[in-house]
Amino acid sequence: MTRPSRRLRTPLALVEAQPGPAFHVTFDGRTLNALPGQTVAAVLWSAGIVSWRTTRVDERPRGVFCGIGTCFDCLVTANGVPNQRACLVPARPGDVITTQRGDGHDSV
């Protein structure tokens, strides 16, 4: 059995992924690279971003918790629509992703 060498230890390298060309999305105005097939949460993680919502009461930052759509902690505003689960929603070219404040309805 072949083992991937140390320098190749990234998830993409481990499974020898050959995704299609990267595209751009923005997060709070910053341009990020995204790969076809990745969710919004995966794109944000790839850029080192781990929170994209502040809570309604204490305005505390939140990001992915359950990763499978159960907990609703990873809610995000995408293309002006708040309360989307970043761990489920696929990223699409040109997506405008913004930090969701509270229930997200005062920012749109």
Place this chain on the structure above:
Amino acid sequence: MTRYDLAVVGAGPGGLAAALTAADGGLRVALIDGAPEAGGQFYRQTARQLRARRPERLYHAWSTWASLRDRLADHRTAGRIAFLTERHVWSVEPGDGAEAAEPGGFRIHALVGAGQTASETVAAGGLVLATGGYERVLPFPGWTLPGVLTAGGAQAMLKAGLVLPGRRVVVAGSGPLLLPVASGLAAAGADVTGLYDSSAPRAFARHAAALGRNGEKLIEGAGYAARLARRGVRIRFRHSVTAAHGEDRLEAVTIAGPDGREQRIACDALAVSHGMLPHTELAQTLGARLAADGSVAVDTEQRTDVAHLWAAGETTGIGGAALSQVEGEIAGGSATARLRGQAPTGLAAKQTERRRLTAFAEVIQTAYTDPADWERRVTDETVLCRCEEVTAASVREAVSDLGATDLRTVKLLTRAGMGWCQGRICSPGVAGIARCPFTPVRTPFARPVPLGVLARSPDPEHSPDNEGTAS
């Protein structure tokens, strides 16, 4: 509206096995799942567009999966299984709209696609619920910080999107899931600084006889342990995470050992869980009886106490992928016969295998234990209900000052469990802090449903009777 002989909700190992077995037996099957691909959580697939050439490096038991996948493809080609993906089932109801009122028969309502703004309905004579389980996470100070996530969540994000939660990762909690999660993260390049399980190895030794009959499962665990050792990941039993630290994101965790000694470990992600709980909402909606442990009660053929309703996999008790698959095969075999008014034959070997795997699962459930005194370590300021931001102090007051003695009363007094997740995440923690018995979440719908969907009839084009379901 197309009417199927059998509908199966959930395309993980249990649901897939049920659908394949029923299709082998000649039934026309609708297999319904929320994800774009089959696999469930255990075999969650990497997004197709990422074009992984060696996906098997992220999975255990890949050959088992490959066989299930190929059989599904054959049945789809032959038209025996309709695989309805990205369907999020929010309600099931009795009655399949057939002219003659037979016992059984169901209509299954699902939100469609990532947007989940439209609903459609599937009718079937029989129904197998293979809705799986979800993780149980006990709270601790700092557990709401970004960077703290469930162990299964870290694994799901890795498998589906090929991303890591951080560079330096601590894995903690208790249960058999932690080993494959730590192993997968390390293989994908994370610096896993340690795996901390609150259980005591002595508990496993006490059950050595029962464990010994299940050699392959032990070897599976030992295999993960060896791989972790090769990558320099330490496994420590009787150690628990007692706090997560950081301002706006995780910077470190505190780990406590058996002697009470604490160490602070710098990290940017913590993958944590304390076992699994069965998803039972749909079964409860149909009035199926639950067992004492909160899972769906089934007989030796995986039948619930509702006519023509079967359940298989983690929803009938947490036991892992191999057990789920055997249960699915039994459910599919039973459905094939029972829906034709016959008694099933040839289930005995599978039932024996199920008994063996169930006995093993019960030992595992007993051997893995929660962190000692976890309730005491939860400070008053700790947020227990992540959705409604209800603190431990509020829950303690509801008990000490307001006299709450059950989870429902605590919820009504504090709003803990009333938010988006409907208490799925916080209930075990709230029950522990309130010292009330844990009772499974019961909700009108299995997931939040847009008001527009409720206002419309479930499937206007396809429902001639045009009955609403919002009442």
